[in-house]
Amino acid sequence: MKFRILAQEGFARSASFMGTHGQTETPCFMPVGTLGAVKGLTWEQVKGMGYSLVLANVYHLYLRPGLEVIEAAGGLHSFIGWNGLILTDSGGFQVFSLGRLMKIKEEGIEFRSHVDGSKHFFSPEFVVEFEERIGVDIGMVLDECTPYPATYEYAKHSMERTLRWAKRSIEARTTDKTALFGIVQGGVYEDLRLKCVEELVKLPFDGFAIGGLSVGEPKEEMYRITRLVAPKLPPDKPRYLMGVGTPEDILEAVEAGVDMFDCVMPTRNARNGTLFTSRGKINIKAAKYRKDFSPPDPECDCYTCRNFSKAYLRHLYASGEMNASILNTIHNLHFYAKLMERIREAIKGGYFTEFKREFLAKYRGG
Numbered sequence: 001m002k003f004r005i006l007a008q009e010g011f012a013r014s015a016s017f018m019g020t021h022g023q024t025e026t027p028c029f030m031p032v033g034t035l036g037a038v039k040g041l042t043w044e045q046v047k048g049m050g051y052s053l054v055l056a057n058v059y060h061l062y063l064r065p066g067l068e069v070i071e072a073a074g075g076l077h078s079f080i081g082w083n084g085l086i087l088t089d090s091g092g093f094q095v096f097s098l099g100r101l102m103k104i105k106e107e108g109i110e111f112r113s114h115v116d117g118s119k120h121f122f123s124p125e126f127v128v129e130f131e132e133r134i135g136v137d138i139g140m141v142l143d144e145c146t147p148y149p150a151t152y153e154y155a156k157h158s159m160e161r162t163l164r165w166a167k168r169s170i171e172a173r174t175t176d177k178t179a180l181f182g183i184v185q186g187g188v189y190e191d192l193r194l195k196c197v198e199e200l201v202k203l204p205f206d207g208f209a210i211g212g213l214s215v216g217e218p219k220e221e222m223y224r225i226t227r228l229v230a231p232k233l234p235p236d237k238p239r240y241l242m243g244v245g246t247p248e249d250i251l252e253a254v255e256a257g258v259d260m261f262d263c264v265m266p267t268r269n270a271r272n273g274t275l276f277t278s279r280g281k282i283n284i285k286a287a288k289y290r291k292d293f294s295p296p297d298p299e300c301d302c303y304t305c306r307n308f309s310k311a312y313l314r315h316l317y318a319s320g321e322m323n324a325s326i327l328n329t330i331h332n333l334h335f336y337a338k339l340m341e342r343i344r345e346a347i348k349g350g351y352f353t354e355f356k357r358e359f360l361a362k363y364r365g366g
């Protein structure tokens with residue numbers, strides 16, 4: 001894995017990331033393809049929007065279709081038919097948020113499948129092995145996701161276990177074809193976060209993620225921890241803020257030095273009719289759009305905005321048509337791709353601060 005800084009403005013930077021299956025430029029947003037597909041879109045459409053790095057989940061792929069099928073297919077890229085870069089989250093968060101967590105032990109996490117209730121066990125070593133065997137470009141280590149709120153004591157013990165698991169994950173590596181990223185935990189406690197960074201950066205990770213945020217804490221807390229941690233992570237390696245976020249969150253985090261993002265919002269919100277536009281979010285279900293024959297976002301050049309009106313999209317949604325999800329997802333993911341493209345250009349052009357101010361004025365101004 002190679003990471004080369006192309007331009008810097010304050011803490012914000014634009015870089016190129018080279019992985020086994022190609023390269024991408026950062027700051028970048030990763031569409032969520034949890035089960036090996038971005039819901040409602042073909043890979044041709046995802047690639048056509050300019051995405052070259054997508055996210056999938058070890059927890060889900062392990063349960064369905066399972067390691068045996070993916071390996072028999074020749075790895076995850078050939079199984080799902082995506083020839084760009086793939087990052088997999090480790091399951092740490094998913095077991096906490098989806099699976100029925102049974103027990104956290106020093107050895108690993110015991111959980112029940114949310115699919116059929118069967119019992120399973122993830123160790124840090126197993127997750128690294130799984131990610132290497134399915135051949136992803138970037139694998140996240142198994143971490144203990146400290147919930148919010150958590151007491152200082154709980155966050156401390158949880159962070160210390162995440163550090164012990166990080167060491168075991170590095171030791172479990174057998175190839176550099178799968179880049180491995182460490183995850184910073186420590187709740188909302190600055191000293192725990194800094195202690196975690198201090199220990200984690202001693203390990204030869206290819207990149208570092210800030211975990212344990214966007215888990216229900218107030219926005220200001222998320223920004224405070226991000227601004228504290230991001231600049232302290234190695235400047236020559238990618239920084240990934242997990243599960244984030246809205247256009248505003250992304251701009252704040254880029255300004256703090258974050259390079260990579262993932263969030264279900266553009267895809268999940270699309271399926272429930274919420275569209276991101278240059279003047280803020282709109283909900284296409286609203287009655288006021290019944291005879292509004294203007295596009296979702298007059299400043300957007302996506303297929304949906306070039307061909308369809310709010311009234312039509314509202315009609316599709318109200319009728320439960322499949323195309324409602326497809327057309328709304330095309331717009332939202334295109335909006336995010338465009339935002340990241342304009343962020344990269346702004347950093348390279350040295351006008352990111354102005355871009356952020358102008359974008360947010362319009363986006364919040366409605």
Ligand SMILES: CNc1nc2cc3c(cc2[nH]1)N=C(N)NC3
Pocket residue numbers: 089090091092093094140141143145183210211212213214215242243244
């Ligand atoms: C949606 N918010 C969110 N916060 C996260 C935090 C983490 C994560 C995924 C997340 N998603 N994956 C991990 N392995 N650890 C931390």
Ligand SMILES: [Zn+2]
Pocket residue numbers: 296297300301302303304305306330331332334
């Ligand atoms: Zn559009």
